[in-house]
Amino acid sequence: MSMELRILAAPREQQALLDLPWDMPLEQWPEWYLVALPRGISRHVVRFTRLGGNVYALKEIVKPYADREYQMLRDLARLDVPAVQAVGVVSGREAPGGESLDSVLVTRHLQFSLPYRALFARMMRRDTVDRLIDALVVLIARLHLTGFYWGDCSLSNTLFRRDAGAFAAYLVDAETGELHNGLSDGQRAHDLDTARTNIAGEMMDLLAAGQLDESVDPIGVSDQVVERYEALWTELTEWEAFDVNERWRIARRVDRLNELGFDVDELDIVTDIGGRTIRVQPKVVDPGHHSRRLLRLTGIDAQENQARRLLNDLDTYAAVTEQQGEDEEIVANAWVMDSYEPVLRAIPRDLRGKLEGPEIFHEVLEHRWYLSENLGRDIGLEEAARDYADTVLRHKPDELAILGGTSAEADTTQPFRITWSDLQ
Amino acid sequence: MATVTFDKATRIYPGTDKPAVDALDLAIEDGEFLVLVGPSGCGKSTSLRMLAGLEEVDGGAIRIGDRDVTHMPPKDRDIAMVFQNYALYPHMTVADNMGFALKIAGVSKDEIRRRVGDAAKLLDLAEYLDRKPKALSGGQRQRVAMGRAIVREPQVFLMDEPLSNLDAKLRVSTRTQIASLQRRLGITTVYVTHDQVEAMTMGDRVAVLNAGLLQQVDSPLGLYDKPSNVFVAGFIGSPAMNIATFDVKDGRATLGNADVAIPASISSKVAAEGSDTVVLGFRPESLLPASAEETGGIPVLVDVVEELGSDAYVYGRPAGPAAEEQADRLRSDQIIARVEPRNAPQKGEKINFTVRPGSEHFFSVKTGERLEP
Ligand SMILES: Nc1ncnc2c1ncn2[C@@H]1O[C@H](COP(=O)(O)OP(=O)(O)OP(=O)(O)O)[C@@H](O)[C@H]1O
Ligand SMILES: Nc1ncnc2c1ncn2[C@@H]1O[C@H](COP(=O)(O)OP(=O)(O)OP(=O)(O)O)[C@@H](O)[C@H]1O
Ligand SMILES: [Mg+2]
Ligand SMILES: [Mg+2]
Numbered sequence: 001m002s003m004e005l006r007i008l009a010a011p012r013e014q015q016a017l018l019d020l021p022w023d024m025p026l027e028q029w030p031e032w033y034l035v036a037l038p039r040g041i042s043r044h045v046v047r048f049t050r051l052g053g054n055v056y057a058l059k060e061i062v063k064p065y066a067d068r069e070y071q072m073l074r075d076l077a078r079l080d081v082p083a084v085q086a087v088g089v090v091s092g093r094e095a096p097g098g099e100s101l102d103s104v105l106v107t108r109h110l111q112f113s114l115p116y117r118a119l120f121a122r123m124m125r126r127d128t129v130d131r132l133i134d135a136l137v138v139l140i141a142r143l144h145l146t147g148f149y150w151g152d153c154s155l156s157n158t159l160f161r162r163d164a165g166a167f168a169a170y171l172v173d174a175e176t177g178e179l180h181n182g183l184s185d186g187q188r189a190h191d192l193d194t195a196r197t198n199i200a201g202e203m204m205d206l207l208a209a210g211q212l213d214e215s216v217d218p219i220g221v222s223d224q225v226v227e228r229y230e231a232l233w234t235e236l237t238e239w240e241a242f243d244v245n246e247r248w249r250i251a252r253r254v255d256r257l258n259e260l261g262f263d264v265d266e267l268d269i270v271t272d273i274g275g276r277t278i279r280v281q282p283k284v285v286d287p288g289h290h291s292r293r294l295l296r297l298t299g300i301d302a303q304e305n306q307a308r309r310l311l312n313d314l315d316t317y318a319a320v321t322e323q324q325g326e327d328e329e330i331v332a333n334a335w336v337m338d339s340y341e342p343v344l345r346a347i348p349r350d351l352r353g354k355l356e357g358p359e360i361f362h363e364v365l366e367h368r369w370y371l372s373e374n375l376g377r378d379i380g381l382e383e384a385a386r387d388y389a390d391t392v393l394r395h396k397p398d399e400l401a402i403l404g405g406t407s408a409e410a411d412t413t414q415p416f417r418i419t420w421s422d423l424q
Numbered sequence: 425m426a427t428v429t430f431d432k433a434t435r436i437y438p439g440t441d442k443p444a445v446d447a448l449d450l451a452i453e454d455g456e457f458l459v460l461v462g463p464s465g466c467g468k469s470t471s472l473r474m475l476a477g478l479e480e481v482d483g484g485a486i487r488i489g490d491r492d493v494t495h496m497p498p499k500d501r502d503i504a505m506v507f508q509n510y511a512l513y514p515h516m517t518v519a520d521n522m523g524f525a526l527k528i529a530g531v532s533k534d535e536i537r538r539r540v541g542d543a544a545k546l547l548d549l550a551e552y553l554d555r556k557p558k559a560l561s562g563g564q565r566q567r568v569a570m571g572r573a574i575v576r577e578p579q580v581f582l583m584d585e586p587l588s589n590l591d592a593k594l595r596v597s598t599r600t601q602i603a604s605l606q607r608r609l610g611i612t613t614v615y616v617t618h619d620q621v622e623a624m625t626m627g628d629r630v631a632v633l634n635a636g637l638l639q640q641v642d643s644p645l646g647l648y649d650k651p652s653n654v655f656v657a658g659f660i661g662s663p664a665m666n667i668a669t670f671d672v673k674d675g676r677a678t679l680g681n682a683d684v685a686i687p688a689s690i691s692s693k694v695a696a697e698g699s700d701t702v703v704l705g706f707r708p709e710s711l712l713p714a715s716a717e718e719t720g721g722i723p724v725l726v727d728v729v730e731e732l733g734s735d736a737y738v739y740g741r742p743a744g745p746a747a748e749e750q751a752d753r754l755r756s757d758q759i760i761a762r763v764e765p766r767n768a769p770q771k772g773e774k775i776n777f778t779v780r781p782g783s784e785h786f787f788s789v790k791t792g793e794r795l796e797p
Pocket of ligand 2: 179180181437438440444462463464465466467468469470471618
């Protein structure tokens with residue numbers, strides 16, 4: 001029985017996808033179709049390919065699972081959850097000999113993203129591990145708030161992007177995920193239990209590979225995931241009771257949540273019969289407080305911590321230029337013209353693809369602080385930017401080398417020889 | 425090791441009023457391999473998750489051994505969900521891959537070594553304990569993954585469609601492996617699948633669910649030989665049972681020219697419920713080719729012949745003078761019969777079938793329940 005190749009995707013991408021050798025198992029695709037980028041551990045065969053200037057991730061998987069994960073990723077995108085973007089499903093594949101091949105789930109390669117193995121390839125220090133864990137915890141809490149049960153939370157199923165010295169985490173593998181209206185305590189607990197086991201396993205593996213500082217205790221780190229999650233979840237959802245006279249505590253709760261990167265759109269406030277105590281619970285909480293504010297004010301799309309950093313600089317700018325009373329948007333516009341854009345322009349074009357714009361700006365701010373300290377005088381932003389490009393950014397290729405696995409572990413980390421600009 | 429008891433366990437999802445699982449009563453024995461089977465949406469995953477602690481229980485109770493676990497967090501239940509994730513870590517030895525989760529749980533080194541050793545023996549992995557996963561075959565790697573669950577020595581294993589992401593061939597071989605392993609381990613196991621063939625080949629007993637309601641629990645043979653209602657009769661068996669509504673008169677069940685003698689007890693049970701029809705079921709192997717002259721036969725036009733080597737199946741439709749009425753009263757769109765592969769008919773041929781006396785299944789038209797002669 002002859003089957004028909006079916007490509008479920010937007011028309012433009014359908015066209016591009018048509019040119020790939022679908023009658024061959026992914027594992028046998030000739031190298032010229034592939035882009036060697038680092039990936040995490042996976043059961044399925046995953047490869048990257050470049051089409052029309054974009055890089056795509058291809059995962060070979062049985063059709064019902066491909067369809068399901070495709071739908072799940074589309075739903076997550078609709079809910080604004082940080083996850084890889086589903087492009088399509090290719091099914092009905094058949095080898096020339098007639099045997100049928102599994103479907104392929106196609107996703108957009110998440111730009112600037114790093115699998116944790118690549119981050120760990122150079123010995124990782126304790127505080128970097130902490131920041132990685134924090135990013136993952138925020139992601140899990142975000143997913144749980146939207147009613148998503150992950151089922152297989154691990155470092156391998158997460159991608160990390162640099163975020164102003166910290167990390168932002170993205171979901172990459174939704175195969176076991178389920179969307180519900182809300183999660184039961186049991187579902188949340190089980191998700192965390194899986195996360196805990198997986199993360200400990202992944203850390204122990206790094207330790208065995210000699211890629212983890214001896215001071216890092218895999219079990220301690222995995223316990224930390226649970227503790228931090230519980231603390232964050234409490235802050236996000238718990239009822240808090242206090243005396244009517246302490247109403248300022250409502251504002252403080254909101255501030256704390258903003259600080260954690262969440263916006264409170266609605267609060268549930270209940271006064272008891274006697275009217276002496278008030279109970280408050282955040283009802284609708286949206287993550288991305290700072291990045292949404294930055295986007296609204298400036299049109300710059302940045303991660304949460306990058307946005308926080310840029311907004312701080314914007315505040316400083318307002319103070320220094322004595323525009324504090326001015327309309328926020330006007331000041332923001334002036335800041336983009338006077339600070340943000342000149343910094344990016346000061347970076348030579350061939351270096352701009354190495355990091356995202358907001359990340360470069362953040363690093364330049366750090367660099368300026370460091371230079372000014374050293375020289376004992378205030379350095380201008382543009383001067384700092386030029387110095388940063390020459391002394392720091394230009395040398396980042398070294399860091400790229402860490403992304404290359406050795407050929408001895410070809411099935412765990414693909415050999416990787418590509419510069420960031422190739423990805424643009 | 426322990427028994428598992430669902431005691432009128434009910435789950436009503438928020439925003440719905442029909443229970444997804446409705447007062448489930450099920451007693452699973454110590455060491456038993458119980459399969460939950462049913463069509464999509466019947467509530468089998470929900471039942472399993474209630475046992476796992478992932479889904480809240482809105483009514484009734486769930487017990488593991490003597491412990492009431494109805495409201496206990498998942499990790500305190502002493503259960504293991506198998507195959508949810510079986511990542512193997514490339515730099516760790518097979519032994520460490522199997523035992524690391526115990527380390528997290530704070531189990532002592534000696535105890536871990538003992539459990540890993542025991543599991544490895546059981547899985548034929550003893551000589552590979554010091555190797556890395558890369559040096560193993562695909563099948564061996566899969567056994568290491570199973571080892572991860574086994575060393576936890578849980579009271580109950582839970583598996584929800586664990587084979588659904590394997591291709592057909594691997595699925596069949598892994599099926600047998602899991603079943604034989606479970607028997608050697610003797611750990612109580614609850615296994616969910618929508619595939620009744622999988623259910624029948626793996627389970628000590630099979631529980632059939634439909635629309636949130638338990639239909640029947642029995643051994644595979646019991647379900648096959650004595651389905652307790654029309655749903656189970658139609659669901660269990662591959663190819664499926666032929667089921668149609670017959671008229672009951674003078675000790676015979678007739679449908680057009682098809683005519684089957686029925687026991688007096690069935691006639692009186694039908695009469696007792698104030699009815700003059702009965703649902704009659706017969707499995708493909710109960711149909712016998714008859715000569716064209718024989719009366720009471722069911723003429724069938726052959727659409728497809730499926731040759732399986734030892735057997736052949738005829739898929740056809742009623743073709744006699746009363747074909748239209750027969751097709752209307754048939755629960756499926758076709759009649760299926762097993763025939764001798766050596767004299768299998770051709771597509772387009774017309775054959776007369778009679779039902780082997782005594783092999784019929786009778787069900788009440790009113791309730792769908794089985795009528796025992
Ligand atoms: N869109 C993407 N962008 C960047 N990297 C990706 C993308 N999709 C997959 N990858 C990489 O490929 C790896 C494997 O993908 P994925 O986790 O989906 O496979 P899997 O076989 O389902 O894994 P598992 O064994 O956890 O079930 C990921 O860890 C990630 O590093
Ligand atoms: N979180 C939920 N909220 C509301 N309804 C749900 C939820 N999960 C399942 N249901 C409904 O409950 C019923 C039973 O679902 P369940 O997943 O247990 O079925 P299943 O037998 O496992 O089906 P499948 O074979 O498709 O997995 C279905 O009608 C389903 O739509
Ligand atoms: Mg994965
Ligand atoms: Mg299910």
